[in-house]
Amino acid sequence: MNPAFRRFRSVLAANAPARISFWVLAALYLAAIFAPWLAPYAGDDESRACSWAPPSALHVRETDGSWHVPFVRAVSYTFDDDALRVWTEDSTCRFPLRFLHGGHLLGLGEAIASPGQRVSDPVPAGRLYLLGADARGRDLLSRILLGSRVSLTIGVVGVAISTLIALVVGGIAGFAGGWADSVLMRLCEVVMLVPAFYLLMLLRAALPLDWDSRVVYFYIILILSFLGWAGLARILRGMIQSLRQSDFLAASRALGLSPWRILWRHALPQTFGFLSVQATLSIPGYIVAESGLSLLGLGIQDPQTSWGNLLEEAMSIAEIRLHPWTLLPGVFLFAAVLSWNLLGDALRDAFDPRSLS
Amino acid sequence: MSALLSVEDLGVSFATPEGPLRAVDGISFSLERGAVLGLVGESGCGKSATASALCGLLPPGARTTGSAHLLGQELTSLSEPSWRSVRGRRISMVFQDPMSSLNPLLSVGEHLVETLRTHQELSRTAARTAAAEWLRRVGIPDPAARLASFPHELSGGMRQRVMIALALCPGPDLLVADEPTTALDVTIQAQILDLLATLRKELRMTMIFITHDLGVVERVADRIAVMYAGRVAEEGPAAAILSAPRHPYTRGLLDSVPGFRPRTGRLLSIPGAVPSPRDWPSGCRFHPRCAHADRICEETVPAAPGPEGGAACFHPVGAR
Amino acid sequence: MIPMLLGVSLLSFLLLQLSPGDPLSAQRGNPQVPDALIHRIETEYGFDKPVPEQYLLWLSRTLRGDLGYSFKYKRPVADVIRERVGATLLLAVFSSLLSWLLAVPLGVWAALRRGQWPDRVVSLTAFVGMSLPSFFLALLLLFAASVAPPLPWFGRFPIGGLVSPEFDQFGPWARIGDVLRHILIPGLVLAVGGVAGLQRVSRGSMLETLRQPYVLAARARGLSQRSVLWRHAFRNAANPLITLLGFEFSALLSGAAFTEIITSWPGLGLVALEAVRAKDLFLVMATVLMGSFLLLAGNLLSDILHAWNDPRVKLS
Numbered sequence: 005m006n007p008a009f010r011r012f013r014s015v016l017a018a019n020a021p022a023r024i025s026f027w028v029l030a031a032l033y034l035a036a037i038f039a040p041w042l043a044p045y046a047g048d049d050e051s052r053a054c055s056w057a058p059p060s061a062l063h064v065r066e067t068d069g070s071w072h073v074p075f076v077r078a079v080s081y082t083f084d085d086d087a088l089r090v091w092t093e094d095s096t097c098r099f100p101l102r103f104l105h106g107g108h109l110l111g112l113g114e115a116i117a118s119p120g121q122r123v124s125d126p127v128p129a130g131r132l133y134l135l136g137a138d139a140r141g142r143d144l145l146s147r148i149l150l151g152s153r154v155s156l157t158i159g160v161v162g163v164a165i166s167t168l169i170a171l172v173v174g175g176i177a178g179f180a181g182g183w184a185d186s187v188l189m190r191l192c193e194v195v196m197l198v199p200a201f202y203l204l205m206l207l208r209a210a211l212p213l214d215w216d217s218r219v220v221y222f223y224i225i226l227i228l229s230f231l232g233w234a235g236l237a238r239i240l241r242g243m244i245q246s247l248r249q250s251d252f253l254a255a256s257r258a259l260g261l262s263p264w265r266i267l268w269r270h271a272l273p274q275t276f277g278f279l280s281v282q283a284t285l286s287i288p289g290y291i292v293a294e295s296g297l298s299l300l301g302l303g304i305q306d307p308q309t310s311w312g313n314l315l316e317e318a319m320s321i322a323e324i325r326l327h328p329w330t331l332l333p334g335v336f337l338f339a340a341v342l343s344w345n346l347l348g349d350a351l352r353d354a355f356d357p358r359s360l361s
Numbered sequence: 362m363s364a365l366l367s368v369e370d371l372g373v374s375f376a377t378p379e380g381p382l383r384a385v386d387g388i389s390f391s392l393e394r395g396a397v398l399g400l401v402g403e404s405g406c407g408k409s410a411t412a413s414a415l416c417g418l419l420p421p422g423a424r425t426t427g428s429a430h431l432l433g434q435e436l437t438s439l440s441e442p443s444w445r446s447v448r449g450r451r452i453s454m455v456f457q458d459p460m461s462s463l464n465p466l467l468s469v470g471e472h473l474v475e476t477l478r479t480h481q482e483l484s485r486t487a488a489r490t491a492a493a494e495w496l497r498r499v500g501i502p503d504p505a506a507r508l509a510s511f512p513h514e515l516s517g518g519m520r521q522r523v524m525i526a527l528a529l530c531p532g533p534d535l536l537v538a539d540e541p542t543t544a545l546d547v548t549i550q551a552q553i554l555d556l557l558a559t560l561r562k563e564l565r566m567t568m569i570f571i572t573h574d575l576g577v578v579e580r581v582a583d584r585i586a587v588m589y590a591g592r593v594a595e596e597g598p599a600a601a602i603l604s605a606p607r608h609p610y611t612r613g614l615l616d617s618v619p620g621f622r623p624r625t626g627r628l629l630s631i632p633g634a635v636p637s638p639r640d641w642p643s644g645c646r647f648h649p650r651c652a653h654a655d656r657i658c659e660e661t662v663p664a665a666p667g668p669e670g671g672a673a674c675f676h677p678v679g680a681r
Numbered sequence: 682m683i684p685m686l687l688g689v690s691l692l693s694f695l696l697l698q699l700s701p702g703d704p705l706s707a708q709r710g711n712p713q714v715p716d717a718l719i720h721r722i723e724t725e726y727g728f729d730k731p732v733p734e735q736y737l738l739w740l741s742r743t744l745r746g747d748l749g750y751s752f753k754y755k756r757p758v759a760d761v762i763r764e765r766v767g768a769t770l771l772l773a774v775f776s777s778l779l780s781w782l783l784a785v786p787l788g789v790w791a792a793l794r795r796g797q798w799p800d801r802v803v804s805l806t807a808f809v810g811m812s813l814p815s816f817f818l819a820l821l822l823l824f825a826a827s828v829a830p831p832l833p834w835f836g837r838f839p840i841g842g843l844v845s846p847e848f849d850q851f852g853p854w855a856r857i858g859d860v861l862r863h864i865l866i867p868g869l870v871l872a873v874g875g876v877a878g879l880q881r882v883s884r885g886s887m888l889e890t891l892r893q894p895y896v897l898a899a900r901a902r903g904l905s906q907r908s909v910l911w912r913h914a915f916r917n918a919a920n921p922l923i924t925l926l927g928f929e930f931s932a933l934l935s936g937a938a939f940t941e942i943i944t945s946w947p948g949l950g951l952v953a954l955e956a957v958r959a960k961d962l963f964l965v966m967a968t969v970l971m972g973s974f975l976l977l978a979g980n981l982l983s984d985i986l987h988a989w990n991d992p993r994v995k996l997s
Contacts, residue, residue: 021805194688201935202972205953209965210699292814296939299816300954315820319943324824331824334817342812349808416901449903462898464913466991475912476902511992527902 015354022350025343032340036152043146044110044132047309051141053129054079056089056327060133067095068119075100076112078128088326096121099130136329138317148333151309154221156340158310159290162228163283166290169229170236171279177237178244189241195234203231204293208302224303228290236282243275281355284348288341295337311337364391365567366415366535368429371437373410376422382638384410386591387427389665392535397561397568399582399599401575401614405635406588408571412539415569416454417444432534450480453533457540459520463512469496469523470508473530480531495526498563500556518549522556529560536568542577554580575618579603584670587611590636590646597670607672609651645674653678682977689973690743693966694736700962714752722750749963753955758967761952766971768843769948771860772937773975776868777926780875785922787876788883789915795888803880811877815936819870819943826866843947867944871936875929882925886918893917919990927983931976938972949975 016023035042060076075098081089097115105111112132117123131137135144177188198206207227297303298312305313311333317323318330373385385407392398400408413419415429417439429436431451439447456462463472473492477483483491489508496504499522512520521541528536538557542550558581560566570581578585579599586596587608595608603621606612613631615621633650636642645663648654653676663673709719725742728735742749748758787807791800844859851859890896891914899913938950945951949968956964988994 190688194685194692196931197685197689197973197976198692198969199931199934199938199972199976201938201950202953202969205957205965206693206696206969209957209960209962210696212700288812295814296816300942302954302957315817318820324820325827328824331817331820334814334820337817338813341814342809345808345812418897418901445903445905447903448901454898454901456894456898456901458894461894464895464899464917465993466916467912468992475904475908479902479904479908513993524898527898531903 011354012351015350019350021346025346025350028339028343029347032152032336032343033156035149036156039149039153041107042109043143043149044108044112044134045143045146047142047147047150048307049142049146051129051131051137054131054133054137054141055081055139057081057131057133057137057141058091058327059136059329060131061093062101063098066098066119070119072098073100075116076130076132078115078130080128094124094128097123097128097130099132101132135332136327138314138330144314144329144332147309147314148311148336151311151314151333152336154304154308154310155291155295155312155337158221158225158228158294159287162225162290162294163232163286165225165229166232166286167236167279167283169233170240171275173233174237174240175244178241179248181245185241189238192234192238195230196238200231200293201296204297204302208297220304220308224294224297227297228293231293232286232290236286239282240275240279243278277355281348281352284344284351287348288344291337291341291344365394365396366429366431366569367391368415368427370427371411371414371429372426373407373414373419374424374426375410375420376424381424383641384591384638385414386641387665388586388588388591388593390586390593390596391668392567392569394534394567395561395565396583397566397570397581399578399585400569400571400588401573401578401585402588403573403635405590405637407591408588409539411588412454412537412569412571415535415537416448416452417441418454449476449531449533451533452535452537453528453531455521455524455528455536455538455541458544459517459524460544462524463520465512467511468508469510469512469515472523472527473508476527477530491530495530496523498560499523499526500552501526516549517545518552521545521549521553525553525556525560529564529566534567536566537571538568539571540573541570543572543574550577557581575603575614576620586666587614590641591638592646593666593673594647595670595672595674596666601670607677608647608674609653609676609678610647611672612678613650682981685977686970686973687740690740690966690970691736693969694739697962697966698732711752718750748967751956751961751964753959753961753964758963761964762949762967762971765947765949765952766975768946769934769937769941769950770975772864772867772871772941772946772948773930773933773979775864776871776875776937777933779868779872780879783872784876784879785883788880789887789910791880791884792887792891800884803884807877807880809877810873813873815870815874816939816943818873819867819940822866822870823944842945863946867937867940867946870940870944871933874936875933878929879922879925882921883918886921887914890914890918916990920987923983923986923990926986927980930979930983933979934972934975 016026040046057079060079062074062076064071064074066072077093077095077098079091079093081091084090095118097117099112099115102111102113103109105113110132112130115123115127115130131141131143133143133145135148137143138147173188173192177185195203204227207230211223211227294303294310295312295315298305298310299315299319301316303312304310314330314333315337318334324330368391369389370387371385371389372383372387374381374383376382388407388411390398400411402408410419414425415436417436419425425437427437431447434447434451436447436452463469467475470489470492473495474485474488477488477491478485493504493508496507501507501519501522512523515523525541541557542553545553554577557568557570561568568581570578572578582599584597585599585602587594587602587610589610594610595602595606597607602611603615606615610631613629616629617631619628631650636646636649642649642659644660645651645654645658648658651658655676657675661675663675665673723729730738739749746759748762750756751758751761754761787803791803794800843863844856845863848856848859893914895917896909896914899909904913937948938953940946941948941950942954949971952964953968953972955961956968984996988996
């Protein structure tokens with residue numbers, strides 16, 4: 005593994021976009037791991053009074069001009085003549101930003117009366133919406149962070165399973181040859197003949213629509229894995245076939261090793277370099293596929309979150325105009341996909357001796 | 362006596378990541394109209410670079426020094442747009458590898474018609490007729506039908522004939538043939554050489570024939586210039602050079618090729634290897650491999666052969 | 682070609698059998714669907730018969746042009762498909778043309794200016810285009826269109842649909858213009874995704890071709906720069922591009938489907954989604970088959986283009 009690792013390091017050292025991508029991805033995945041702590045609110049923390057609240061304004065000066073720790077004011081809305089929401093801030097009190105507050109990295113402290121005011125009773129709802137709120141008053145930033153756990157991992161797991169399936173199918177076809185090879189390859193060709201979207205629809209139609217939320221994640225991975233294995237299996241089969249005819253396998257066989265052993269311990273490991281590059285290049289496709297599926301309402305559903313799920317709220321154009329912050333999950337999606345693409349591309353160039361710059 | 366082409370102190374250097382690399386280091390020769398000069402040498406001596414320089418086909422970043430006059434026009438200082446009016450019309454080139462020098466997507470006829478119409482005002486039909494005529498001239502059977510053939514349908518020898526037709530159809534003053542027979546089978550080689558000889562007489566062609574094969578140059582050249590390490594080692598009439606070489610390198614070359622040595626004795630090889638342009642030896646570049654070398658050969662650059670020929674050597678050998 | 686489609690139909694059929702109940706179970710509970718209709722379909726498609734027989738029944742009906750009945754649209758599936766395929770084809774062709782028109786010059790330009798700033802900028806832009814999910818780009822463009830002021834002579838950007846409500850009142854030229862206005866956003870979204878890949882291949886292929894001996898030989902004959910570049914270099918460089926066209930067609934159809942849904946372009950993708958949502962299984966199968974058929978057709982087209990461009994390629 006060592007030479008591969010060293011190569012990886014030199015790729016990063018040479019290629020600035022790849023280096024930046026690596027750190028961006030590291031940041032995203034770390035954020036996903038620590039999401040519940042990083043997010044100011046839990047995923048289901050609603051506040052109907054703050055439905056569709058815009059991103060909170062951070063103030064540092066009070067009404068009398070004094071300086072304070074950054075704070076937020078409570079907001080409320082009314083409807084104007086065009087049935088649009090108009091937001092007003094409650095300047096009777098302020099809610100200071102607090103770090104490491106109540107099990108989260110960031111939160112709001114208790115209401116503090118503004119100069120010359122008293123905190124009203126009941127206390128107005130002070131919410132920290134760094135990126136705005138959705139229809140139920142849930143903090144978008146928190147949901148993006150929590151959603152990243154699904155969006156970022158589903159791609160990796162999906163690719164892993166796909167690769168595994170492709171290894172088995174391609175390995176058997178390439179090694180056994182004969183009718184097993186023909187049947188498996190026909191199967192691959194048939195699967196590849198259906199464009200990805202329609203395949204997704206087909207698989208989705210084959211499975212029940214009303215899902216237990218825990219099962220959903222598993223089902224989506226299953227569906228996504230079905231997308232990519234066929235093409236990869238074909239390539240692997242080709243690689244195994246050429247390996248089969250190479251001298252080093254003949255030597256193994258001369259030593260009396262069984263076919264299975266030869267396949268698993270000797271032939272397949274030769275393909276690992278190519279596979280790791282392929283996997284890295286495929287991950288963004290899976291991430292986008294999950295997002296697309298959830299966007300159409302056929303993937304991750306409420307109360308679970310994923311970036312695609314969040315973008316579903318942006319699907320109505322009338323809505324986007326009123327609350328454009330609903331498009332923000334797409335920015336995160338774009339950042340993740342771009343980073344994976346740049347990284348994968350750099351890796352491929354590093355491993356392919358014939359690539360032109 | 363006015364020469365068609367006169368090359369004086371021509372130098373070529375290529376741009377490489379490690380800095381400029383000098384491939385041709387001051388060569389001079391001249392060529393009369395209707396004469397054939399054989400430019401002979403092993404790989405790495407700079408003969409192909411010379412050919413490219415004469416056609417303006419050096420890669421980007423390459424620099425040319427010295428001068429090359431073709432009928433009064435200075436070639437070394439031409440810009441790319443000016444080259445386009447010189448190439449084909451004044452100088453033409455035949456390349457080494459006929460397999461890949463033709464566009465696989467265009468038929469033979471399309472190649473010829475395109476070249477003909479670029480250089481002359483011809484209608485399509487007139488160009489097609491001229492094309493068929495050229496195919497006949499280069500000895501391709503059934504020329505009218507061959508116009509529709511594609512390169513992959515032709516043999517190596519046929520393709521090279523087409524290349525020759527393409528090079529000659531604009532009516533150039535000078536033809537540069539860069540190892541035109543090297544990639545062909547021996548019997549086909551002979552055919553192509555015969556073709557070139559015939560065409561030369563018919564068209565009063567002036568030609569520079571580049572090769573490493575002494576047997577080939579013998580059949581085709583009037584004069585021979587032998588190149589070594591970017592310089593001309595010896596130059597003179599073909600018969601003289603081949604029968605009585607003066608430069609030890611030429612002698613060594615002839616000794617290592619069957620057919621040029623008397624039947625008795627073994628073939629001798631020249632000890633050592635051709636130096637790369639990065640480590641060209643000082644003084645006479647052949648001195649590390651030469652049995653007759655002494656201090657002056659190591660320290661001083663011998664004078665290049667004059668317009669009448671000669672060897673660039675302090676100790677030229679006598680005839681054996 | 683036919684066996685492949687048969688294989689697809691078999692695969693879809695088997696997969697759909699996984700769905701609990703039979704294809705009509707969703708409809709049975711639907712008060713809007715008359716029992717008589719359900720009963721008729723049951724007998725005609727033999728839902729009580731064993732699976733292989735069901736498939737053969739379905740196959741024989743399909744070969745006669747009867748793709749089943751759509752409960753959502755209350756019409757034969759074949760009619761629904763026929764109405765929508767055209768829009769998808771139009772979108773696919775339009776965006777392919779657009780991406781070629783953009784990608785080829787960009788790729789050639791980048792190849793000629795290799796290593797210099799145009800090359801780097803184009804390459805980076807291509808990457809960005811490749812990484813931007815088509816649905817996100819569609820959302821962004823729709824958002825921009827909805828806040829954009831009306832352009833002179835172009836009017837407001839349409840944000841959905843194939844034609845305006847007043848389409849029937851337009852003369853022929855106005856109709857074409859109307860469709861063009863509507864196809865602009867979905868077409869652009871798809872083209873952007875396609876340009877990235879095409880441009881990279883175009884550049885790489887061009888670089889490779891420019892090094893070939895026949896290009897040098899063409900220059901040596903004194904041919905014009907334009908002729909050398911396009912007739913000799915580019916025509917040869919086009920081969921991998923045409924191959925890519927075949928490969929990319931699958932991604933194109935998928936991307937088109939997503940884009941259709943978001944921009945309300947009435948094509949095959951939108952139908953497929955609605956079919957899945959409504960559990961309208963005959964329609965799902967038909968759309969899957971149609972999608973595969975379009976892919977096959979695209980590949981065939983690519984093969985034909987190959988043979989037309991390159992005389993060494995023989996059509997089998």
